[in-house]
Amino acid sequence: MDITNKKILVCDDSILARKQLMDAVKEVADGGTFIEGVNGQDAVDKYKAEKPDIVFMDIVMPEKDGTTALAEIKEFDNDAVIIIVSSVGTQEQLKKAIQLGAKDFIQKPFEKNQIKEIIELRLGGK
Amino acid sequence: MYTQFLGNYLLQQGLVTQDQLFNAMSRLSQTHIKLGTIAIHEGLMTANEVDECLYVQTREDKRFGEIAVERGYLLEDQVSELLSMQTPEFLLLGQNLVEDGIFSYEELERVMFDYKSDTELYDLSLDVENQDAVENIISKFFVMAELQPNDLNVMYLELMFNSLIRFIGEDFTPLTPMVLDEFPITFGVTQMVVGDHEFETHIDCDRETAIAFSSRYAKEDFGEFNEYIVAALEDFLNLHNGLFIVNVSNQLSKDISLSPPYITEEGVISGPNKCVDFPVAYPFGTVHLIVAF
Numbered sequence: 001m002d003i004t005n006k007k008i009l010v011c012d013d014s015i016l017a018r019k020q021l022m023d024a025v026k027e028v029a030d031g032g033t034f035i036e037g038v039n040g041q042d043a044v045d046k047y048k049a050e051k052p053d054i055v056f057m058d059i060v061m062p063e064k065d066g067t068t069a070l071a072e073i074k075e076f077d078n079d080a081v082i083i084i085v086s087s088v089g090t091q092e093q094l095k096k097a098i099q100l101g102a103k104d105f106i107q108k109p110f111e112k113n114q115i116k117e118i119i120e121l122r123l124g125g126k
Numbered sequence: 127m128y129t130q131f132l133g134n135y136l137l138q139q140g141l142v143t144q145d146q147l148f149n150a151m152s153r154l155s156q157t158h159i160k161l162g163t164i165a166i167h168e169g170l171m172t173a174n175e176v177d178e179c180l181y182v183q184t185r186e187d188k189r190f191g192e193i194a195v196e197r198g199y200l201l202e203d204q205v206s207e208l209l210s211m212q213t214p215e216f217l218l219l220g221q222n223l224v225e226d227g228i229f230s231y232e233e234l235e236r237v238m239f240d241y242k243s244d245t246e247l248y249d250l251s252l253d254v255e256n257q258d259a260v261e262n263i264i265s266k267f268f269v270m271a272e273l274q275p276n277d278l279n280v281m282y283l284e285l286m287f288n289s290l291i292r293f294i295g296e297d298f299t300p301l302t303p304m305v306l307d308e309f310p311i312t313f314g315v316t317q318m319v320v321g322d323h324e325f326e327t328h329i330d331c332d333r334e335t336a337i338a339f340s341s342r343y344a345k346e347d348f349g350e351f352n353e354y355i356v357a358a359l360e361d362f363l364n365l366h367n368g369l370f371i372v373n374v375s376n377q378l379s380k381d382i383s384l385s386p387p388y389i390t391e392e393g394v395i396s397g398p399n400k401c402v403d404f405p406v407a408y409p410f411g412t413v414h415l416i417v418a419f
Contacts, residue, residue: 086368
């Protein structure tokens with residue numbers, strides 16, 4: 001799958017999680033521009049600056065958590081495609097993320113197939 | 127988890143050395159259960175009868191089951207039934223120790239009997255672990271540390287052992303826990319659980335152990351210490367604590383959350399009350415899980 005013209009924002013305070021996520025996307029798709037964010041505020045700032053096609057974002061992050069960042073990004077762009085990738089998934093947090101407009105929730109540690117499905121679904125048809 | 131508990135018991139009783147245990151543990155995934163081992167476990171043959179059949183097997187080209195039937199120790203139906211049984215892993219550990227010459231079958235039979243009495247595991251079901259029995263053994267880890275077990279800390283430790291099995295590997299042995307006023311940090315990562323039930327968690331180990339631990343977690347071969355090692359430790363702790371708060375939140379309706387994990391390279395861990403050190407030994411080194419209540 002060719003995603004040459006697509007921008008992907010990967011936001012996680014863990015450098016390992018960012019690397020593994022980018023590795024997983026690269027395995028299923030060619031091209032694409034990766035933008036990295038290290039906390040919730042960074043995610044909001046980089047979203048506004050780059051307008052990525054898809055955002056993968058953790059919940060537990062320093063400075064600003066993923067749920068707050070999600071709300072701020074959706075306020076800026078209601079069409080933002082945001083996928084929560086987190087090990088933390090209480091029913092309350094899940095409900096909140098979905099209410100705020102998250103498109104999907106991936107539980108860590110994720111399988112590469114899950115990333116593939118998301119990429120195909122969210123970027124394949126565009 | 128019975129395998130890890132059995133390892134702890136064998137070490138505590140001085141019946142095996144750590145090296146002997148690691149050696150036997152490391153072969154678990156490649157080991158197949160032998161009919162004799164399972165027949166002893168099921169109470170259908172004695173250790174002496176198994177030894178006798180094994181001896182005959184060295185002189186006659188026959189299967190163990192055939193010999194046991196010929197000698198009247200087993201019925202043919204029983205052989206088929208034993209062969210179709212699911213094998214609990216802790217039996218494989220015992221069998222490996224017999225193969226390594228650490229125990230005879232007779233000694234293994236006695237050790238297993240003592241282990242069952244000690245842990246009150248009278249109903250060692252073959253393929254399903256009894257939840258009450260697991261919780262009972264986990265509670266004993268707190269008693270060993272002279273700490274009162276309760277639902278939350280038993281759940282925490284049980285989940286930790288499960289997380290280790292799931293994300294790092296089953297070849298570990300929990301060592302005897304210790305209660306400390308403060309724990310001197312070697313190297314590791316710390317994370318606070320905050321809300322209705324607050325406590326500090328920390329994973330501590332030396333850097334070489336951290337490299338091996340993180341390599342297993344990330345399924346990558348990190349040859350040297352780098353930022354990915356720290357990140358993997360943080361991810362593991364965050365993942366494990368995340369599973370815990372999901373369980374607590376869903377089962378007990380308590381409101382708790384996590385602060386982001388951070389690296390700790392010096393100082394001490396101390397809580398308002400006590401710190402508990404739950405060490406677990408892997409073949410690549412010992413990892414200390416510290417909980418400061």
